[in-house]
Amino acid sequence: MLSALIWIPLLGALLVGFGREPLIPARARLIALLTTGGTFVWTIVLGSQFDVGQAGMQFSEHLTWIEPLGLTYDLGMDGLSLPLVALNGLLTTIAIASGTPSVSRPRLYYILLLLLNASVTAAFLAQNLLLFFLFYEVELIPLYLLIGIWGGANRGYAATKFLIYTAISGILILAAFLGSTLLTGASSFGYEPLLTQALPLGQQFLLLGALLIGFGIKIPLVPFHTWLPDAHVEASTPISVLLAGVLLKLGTYGLLRFGLGLFPEAWAVLAPWLASWAALSVLYGAFMAIAQTDMKKMVAYSSIGHMGYVLLAAAAATPLSLLAAVCQMVSHGLIAAMLFLLVGVVYQKTGTRDLKVLQGLLNPERGLPLIGSLMILGVMASSGLPGMVGFVSEFLVFRGSFPIFPTQTLLSMVGTGLTAVYFLLLVNRVFFGRLSEPVQDLPPVYWSDRAPAMVLGALVLLLGLQPNWLVHYSETTMASLLPARLAIAPTAVVAQPMPKAEIME
Template identity: 75%
Template sequence: MLSILIWMPVLGAAVIGLWSGGENAPQRSRIVALVTISFSLIWTLVLGSQFAIGGTQMQFLENIPWLDQIGLTYQIGLDGLSLPLVFLNSLLTWIAIYSTEKGISRPRLYYALVLLLNTGVVGAFVSQNLLLFFLFYELELIPLYLLIAIWGGARRGYAATKFLIYTAVSGILILAAFLGITWLGGSGSFDYQPLLAQALPLTQQFVLLGALLVGFGIKIPLVPFHTWLPDAHVEASTPVSVLLAGVLLKLGTYGILRFGLGMFPEAWAVLAPSLATWATVSVLYGAFTAIAQTDMKKMVAYSSIAHMGYVLLAMATATPLSLVAAVCQMIGHGLISALLFLLVGVVYQKTGTRDIGILRGLLNPERGLPLIGSLMVLGVMASSGIPGMVGFISEFLVFRSSFPTFPVQTLLCMVGTGLTAVYFLLLVNRVFFGRLSEQVMNLPPVQWFDRTPAIILAISIVILGLQPNWMTRWSETTTANLILPKAAVVAPISMSQESR
């Protein structure tokens, strides 16, 4: 059942390449891509409906021998950590395809690459073999590089190459760590579960965990490995930015949580204060740098660096509640950042600029973009942690769980939340309020094609903010088992019990 989710997009990409030609290539390619990803989204919901909440084992497990000589097996499975991220990936891929301009150049290649990108991300989230995870982790690099290099902005070549170099270094470090885990432990297999039981000397754990932290830290990205992200976002098209911020950055936090904390809990406990400090630096740096930006898209990009730091803070704390908070922050940030990048893309499409110094008054009900402005206000409020939205519950859980362990770092990260309100208030006040700028008067109307994806995300942000249990209950048992790997049975952790 799980393989269908991985290989259906590959089949869709093959159909696009072999059949969607001729004069109707753009329309055919778009239809095939939408049908394919819609099926994947529905299939994810089917898997979720059959998922046993509270189960301690991998579900929908598939194990097929592949290259036994090197320890590579096709072993995949789903648990409470990967299921929410798989659903997020399917949803945002659907939104990215739907929001793509219908007249995009080279449509067959574009839609095929987006589907292959989806396959790489899903495969990484469900892989239960370290080498298989690495293959899928590297697979998503190629489509994303091409999506930036071909359909990006004026400096797309520079941004794509920079992304490629950083991610290649990330992959080398991760592969080296995986090889070290297997060889130092004397195992002939890269299968994840057996490797959890091995005990390595603490010095070796520090070296391997350090390689994983830097490798996945590049992907998140954490300061000082972040410089590729703003360039990639600014030059990427809007749908690609949605996928990059909403899903692809989560491969880094997922990898640290699954392979870093999960495999090296002793070394993690020693490094935890340093990791919390690292998270604080990323939060404050991203927030202060976002304040200085005049490009709307670059401001949102730096805000992503800050908000991903909250995930590392929660993971550093490593309590049952904090790990649930980390998953919630990943999901919440994915939805909010996708909404913000979508709206910035619509503003740029209608006005021809993202310069905060030029734009103003876009909430004008007659000649501006009132609905887009209203949705932007909602997205900004969610990112700033206003109650009633998913951003609030995610950040509240992070701070509530981390404060007893790291009070200073948590308080400084809370300052970062206040700074989020500052730079997004500057953006909203300058761009959407006041008298409509003369340079951007009489804007073309926003069609439902532009509105629908943003409305879907806005509704999701509000619903999960009002009913966070729909988001937390999937991950409670799995995340608790990451820090209690030898427990025979782990009951779901109630947030109310943890608070008491």
């Protein structure tokens, strides 16, 4: 059942690659849309059969692959991976639907998107450390090519920088995985057996440090973030949607699954430092966003700040904060994807993203009134206004983290206020006032331009008004994520699961 989520996109890539000549772009796009849409629907079907009261892996699959290396084809889905797999399927479908129908080299383009979708899903489902690393590295190749071929003027520089950073990330993660298996004497790289193996604290620090830097590059956290703004600015809009909405979540997922899961004792000792690191990333991302004049770069820096909330919640390591981490990953994925889609439409219609040039786009006759309204909705959600999914996730983060790390949580709350500041600057400069002369006589906006952002906007509102649909699947899993062997340290408190009624309040 889980393999279908991986192999259906691969089958779609084969159909695009070996279809009859000539394969027109519209047909390749249709095949890719049907493929990713089908996998998303299949994820919803699996979600309907998911037992929310079970904390362990469900729909598990096992196949011995390369036994001498300890590599097995082990897949499983729990409350941590299910929302992220669904998010990947949804945003990949939206990215394909929002792309230019007449994209150049359509075969290669859609093949790479389908490979990216399959590899990311496989990483979220992998229950073998070596298998996770394999797919973690595989997704690097299509994303590098998607930026390097269909990106902007400096796409070569941005793609190479992304490649170097991610390659270093992979080396550190592989070293930590190899060290975990060798030091515990495990016979394979299976995730479940390693949960019962406790290493000396010094060895845990060494291995956890490698994972923190490796996944910190992917998230990205300060100071390993410099590849992200360049990649976003040069990437096309669909690739920015996937990069912010899905790819960054591989880093936070890895920290929760492998960092906290395998080395809980070391995590408890380092937790105050991790919370401080999170607060630093939140504030740095916010201040850097305020200083930007490029709309896309501003949204890119906002992602750095909002991903810091996930680390803060993970550092607190309470059942509520861990649940909040999942909510924040999904919330950020939806909101960031929506913002990048809207920035892409503005750039496509006006030819610029410069805040010094754009003005008055809410003009109902000659501007982009619906796009501007959706942008206001998106920035309100990102700023954490009640009634939207951003408020739900950030409130849970602060509620779960404040009892453990009050100072770092208060600093992160300042970051939320700064989010409102820089997005207010964006909206005020770009959409209000008199329509600026350089962007007169804009081309028409079609429903194909509006619909993807409208779908995400509806989800942002729906999950904000009915947050139980978001927390329902993850609550049991995240309450039991910490291994039973964890000794409660004074730096981290493992609380009892909170009742649903208190969470909803």
